[in-house]
Amino acid sequence: MTAKALITLLAALCCAQAVFSVRVISRAEWGGRQPTNRVWLNNYLSYAVIHHTAGAYCSTQASCAQQMRNIQSYHMDSLGWPDIGYNFLIGGDGQVYEGRGWNSMGAHASNWNGISIGISFMGNYNNDRPTAAQIAAAKGILADAVARGQISSGYILYGHRQVGATECPGNNLFAEIRSWPHFRG
Numbered sequence: 001m002t003a004k005a006l007i008t009l010l011a012a013l014c015c016a017q018a019v020f021s022v023r024v025i026s027r028a029e030w031g032g033r034q035p036t037n038r039v040w041l042n043n044y045l046s047y048a049v050i051h052h053t054a055g056a057y058c059s060t061q062a063s064c065a066q067q068m069r070n071i072q073s074y075h076m077d078s079l080g081w082p083d084i085g086y087n088f089l090i091g092g093d094g095q096v097y098e099g100r101g102w103n104s105m106g107a108h109a110s111n112w113n114g115i116s117i118g119i120s121f122m123g124n125y126n127n128d129r130p131t132a133a134q135i136a137a138a139k140g141i142l143a144d145a146v147a148r149g150q151i152s153s154g155y156i157l158y159g160h161r162q163v164g165a166t167e168c169p170g171n172n173l174f175a176e177i178r179s180w181p182h183f184r185g
């Protein structure tokens with residue numbers, strides 16, 4: 001191998017690894033229904049909002065998938081929304097679950113849905129505590145959101161309680177996100 005070929009190979013290895021990407025459990029994988037409507041969400045948004053579902057905690061992919069179906073049914077059948085409210089959710093199993101996904105406006109924070117993405121931790125974080133795996137998953141999907149231009153590189157991170165009258169995302173999760181680099185107090 002020539003020096004030039006070696007440098008090319010090393011550059012390819014470097015940059016393949018530099019593209020950070022977390023695995024997302026797709027709607028098909030968790031057994032979700034299709035949305036009845038979608039509203040386009042712009043790129044380069046200035047905000048991300050962290051939530052908790054204030055519902056059941058789950059610690060396996062099977063139980064988190066069931067919880068995703070429960071939340072989606074509640075949002076669609078009881079609240080009459082076109083889909084599960086959040087863009088992405090974080091399971092207690094440390095995995096990211098697809099909600100409305102990319103470029104689809106959520107229903108998670110009144111007046112903020114069109115200017116932010118909403119990421120929700122499954123569980124009630126007044127009692128539950130976010131694990132290292134969950135924190136890494138959330139930071140991973142936020143990094144991906146920047147990498148793909150869904151949110152701007154200088155985005156501001158808020159807990160839901162900062163933009164609405166709610167306890168969300170629970171005291172334990174709110175205490176955690178206060179140390180994240182994009183958090184704005």
Ligand SMILES: [Zn+2]
Pocket residue numbers: 050051052108160166168169
């Ligand atoms: Zn919330």
